[in-house]
Amino acid sequence: MIPTPPSHVALDLPPWLVENLERRSPVVHNDNEQQMAFVLEIAAENSRQGGGPFAAAVYGSGGELVSLGVNRVVPDSTPIAHAEIMAIAAAGQALGTWDVRSRGEFTLVSSTEPCAMCMGAVPWAGVRSLVIGARDEDARAVGFDEGNKPADWREHLAAVGITVTRDLLRDEAAKILLDYASSGAPIYNGSTA
Amino acid sequence: MIPTPPSHVALDLPPWLVENLERRSPVVHNDNEQQMAFVLEIAAENSRQGGGPFAAAVYGSGGELVSLGVNRVVPDSTPIAHAEIMAIAAAGQALGTWDVRSRGEFTLVSSTEPCAMCMGAVPWAGVRSLVIGARDEDARAVGFDEGNKPADWREHLAAVGITVTRDLLRDEAAKILLDYASSGAPIYNGSTA
Numbered sequence: 001m002i003p004t005p006p007s008h009v010a011l012d013l014p015p016w017l018v019e020n021l022e023r024r025s026p027v028v029h030n031d032n033e034q035q036m037a038f039v040l041e042i043a044a045e046n047s048r049q050g051g052g053p054f055a056a057a058v059y060g061s062g063g064e065l066v067s068l069g070v071n072r073v074v075p076d077s078t079p080i081a082h083a084e085i086m087a088i089a090a091a092g093q094a095l096g097t098w099d100v101r102s103r104g105e106f107t108l109v110s111s112t113e114p115c116a117m118c119m120g121a122v123p124w125a126g127v128r129s130l131v132i133g134a135r136d137e138d139a140r141a142v143g144f145d146e147g148n149k150p151a152d153w154r155e156h157l158a159a160v161g162i163t164v165t166r167d168l169l170r171d172e173a174a175k176i177l178l179d180y181a182s183s184g185a186p187i188y189n190g191s192t193a
Numbered sequence: 194m195i196p197t198p199p200s201h202v203a204l205d206l207p208p209w210l211v212e213n214l215e216r217r218s219p220v221v222h223n224d225n226e227q228q229m230a231f232v233l234e235i236a237a238e239n240s241r242q243g244g245g246p247f248a249a250a251v252y253g254s255g256g257e258l259v260s261l262g263v264n265r266v267v268p269d270s271t272p273i274a275h276a277e278i279m280a281i282a283a284a285g286q287a288l289g290t291w292d293v294r295s296r297g298e299f300t301l302v303s304s305t306e307p308c309a310m311c312m313g314a315v316p317w318a319g320v321r322s323l324v325i326g327a328r329d330e331d332a333r334a335v336g337f338d339e340g341n342k343p344a345d346w347r348e349h350l351a352a353v354g355i356t357v358t359r360d361l362l363r364d365e366a367a368k369i370l371l372d373y374a375s376s377g378a379p380i381y382n383g384s385t386a
Contacts, residue, residue: 002218002219002220002221002257002258003219003287004214004215004218004219005214005218005220005250005258005259005260005261005283005287006206006260006283006286006287007205007206007210007211007214008203008204008205008206009203009204009205009279009282009283009286010201010202010203010204010286011201011202011203011204011282012200012201012202013199013200013201017200018200021197021198021200022197025195025197025198026195026196026197027195027198028195057198064195065195065198066198067198067199068198073291073317074291076285076286076291077285077286077288077289077290077291078282078285078286078291079281079282079285079291079293079314079317079318079319080278080281080282080285080314080317080318081282081291085273085278086202088272088273089202089204089271089272089273089274090198090199090202091272092269092270092271092272092273093199093202093203093269093270093271094196094198094199095270096270097270098266098267098269098270098271098272098381099381100272115313115317116309116312116313116316116343117310117311117313117314117317118310118313119309119313120308120309120310120311120312120313120340120341120342121272121273121310123309123338123340123341124266124272124273124308124310124340125272125273126272145316147313147316147317148313148316148343148345148346148349149313149343150309150341150342150343150344151343152341153341156341188291188292
């Protein structure tokens with residue numbers, strides 16, 4: 001028995017996060033450090049709630065939270081449900097355009113350096129800046145596979161008008177990855193899956 | 194007025210495609226060429242129906258169609274709604290696992306060589322093979338931005354156990370891109386958006 005292919009894929013925030021956002025909305029964080037602290041709080045809670053230890057957010061130039069994503073790969077059976085993919089998709093739908101760049105200067109804040117897929121998505125997102133907490137090597141150190149990224153990814157983003165800030169609250173961000181790995185939760189990746 | 198960030202993102206197949214699949218289901222194509230011919234038929238129809246000229250499908254080892262994706266970037270205001278991302282997400286949800294590799298040997302059939310984002314997603318998809326119609330340069334020739342892919346992407350996929358077949362029905366696949374561009378439909382990409 002071969003089922004009909006799915007006509008609908010849902011990338012949903014988990015209920016605890018929806019409640020959290022409804023309670024706190026509107027969320028405004030005026031600088032990148034406040035934004036990263038919020039994203040890290042969500043990443044840590046997501047890993048306690050059964051998701052992956054990753055979160056990402058799109059902020060507008062007034063510091064308003066436009067969209068948020070968390071890693072839902074394992075609980076939602078969705079290999080592409082990385083935090084950045086969810087945040088970028090939600091930003092487009094929130095703003096009502098694929099061309100986010102036409103609506104202002106947006107920033108993608110990511111708890112860990114995006115994997116190869118998510119890094120490839122950054123230019124499609126229409127953001128003008130990317131702010132990163134933990135480095136690629138912090139994720140690899142606990143066993144996550146970051147994929148095959150071009151060595152020149154920072155130069156390429158600069159060439160298409162996207163500025164990159166790294167290492168913002170890196171120690172705090174790396175600790176979330178380490179705590180997740182220490183808890184014995186699944187470390188999934190492409191090469192050993 | 195700052196709205197609450199979206200709690201739900203939908204990656205949906207368009208109604209014409211849902212009807213098409215319901216009419217034809219179950220879809221079984223026993224070899225890669227039949228699979229590619231089907232994917233190209235869907236890509237061409239998607240571009241006539243207001244989507245991008247791209248489609249992708251995940252097939253099981255018995256030739257059964259597990260999932261299908263089409264480019265919905267513009268009509269759905271979703272920068273990451275590329276055909277491969279939709280097909281990979283739907284395959285995981287159809288099979289009920291992020292770890293598609295544990296369920297058998299699956300193939301991702303893509304009408305055009307995946308962009309940098311989608312190429313990064315291929316190892317996360319859990320497929321054992323990737324079958325490609327048009328080349329990267331066919332997409333770039335009509336103005337699409339394929340992003341910043343690592344030069345060694347084929348070697349990297351081979352190293353993680355994924356075989357690659359290129360140029361299957363390439364002329365037919367490239368013609369779909371050319372017809373789309375000739376129609377004056379929007380050519381969207383990251384660097385000029």
